[in-house]
Amino acid sequence: MSAPPGTRRAARAFIVLLIGLMSLVTAPAPRATAAEAPRFLLVAGTASMNIGVLRVGADATLSPVPGNPFPTGFGVLSLVVAPDGRTVYVPHAGDGTVTGYRLDDAGALHPISGAVAALDGPPTAASIAPDGSHLFVVVGGVPGHVVSFAVDPSGALTPTGAPPVPVDGLSAVGMAAVDPSGRYLNVVTYIGNTMSRFAIGDHGELTPLGATPVELGPVAPRFTPDGRYLYVSNEFGTDLSGFAIGAHGELTRTPGSPYPTGGVPHGAVITTDGRRLYVPNAVGGSIAGFDIHDDGALTPLPGSPYPAPAGTMPGQVALHPDGRHLYLADVLTLHGTTMVHSYSIRPDGSLAPTGAPDTDTGVIMSDGPVVALTP
Structure with a gap:
């Protein structure tokens, strides 16, 4: 005997309601949109085998994330954030490896399965292609050389199979950069005075x-x-x-190059509009700022160089995408662990301390390009 129509309708309504309730329970939480995605500043400790992660607030202030700092290998001289803003690669000169990590929305770092690669010498730097498809690692030596890896969507690394290429000069501590087009890799030799140029093929x-x-x-x-x-x-x-780059990667000096910085410069940063450059002076205790002209020439910004806090040795700088804030991380400091200092960028490009408290990264000695801000 079949149930009355009203009973059947009530049963169907109950089932629909039950399915709806189950979907609310089992559906994944909505992911943060690009505008809501948290931003982080990463600072590696060359001497302390760890990585500091600081959350960047909506007002550009900094705060250590839970669990900070996170362990890594010994002798970090470089740190690279992939274009996705969540994949991080760290070469370890002390143990001859490069390791990949995933940065979650809370700022914690998690090792990526398949993203540990052993090298045939101490890696001193890494650089990633603009599309995130390949990672290039400089291995120190006399001469040094560069090896390449394909990057899986998971972040895992696979050797491309291409033979290593030697770097010109005494490249015991070589550093590298891929150009924005992804066509060229440039490697400078710290113990020497040369910059090697390489064309990048389709397969790395x-x-x-x-x-x-x-x-x-x-x-x-x-x-x-x-x-x-x-x-x-x-x-x-x-x-x-300064160098102007030709159609085939050739380099010619920009007018007036080289440009005095007022101290011993570490790694520079350039604003997203390409109009200004800032570089910390490790010896000299300051940050030099420059206007970049249409021909690539540099002229000092008003009031440059800008003093760093007393008792610190400026190491690396990072620019906030809003174009109004700059962060300075120490190489060494009387405080012991690396501190990050915040500056405001005025409309004319000059710098002024924000007055925000300095932020402790929890790492020791941050030497080399070991500071990165996620997109």
């Missing part, structure tokens, strides 16, 4: 294009966002070298 293979002379002690090459100019900090020369 590298073709040497020759070497360009630079001043002594070159570190941390930086491209303008449009890929037209390249700047190199010269630690032994207390200045910056």
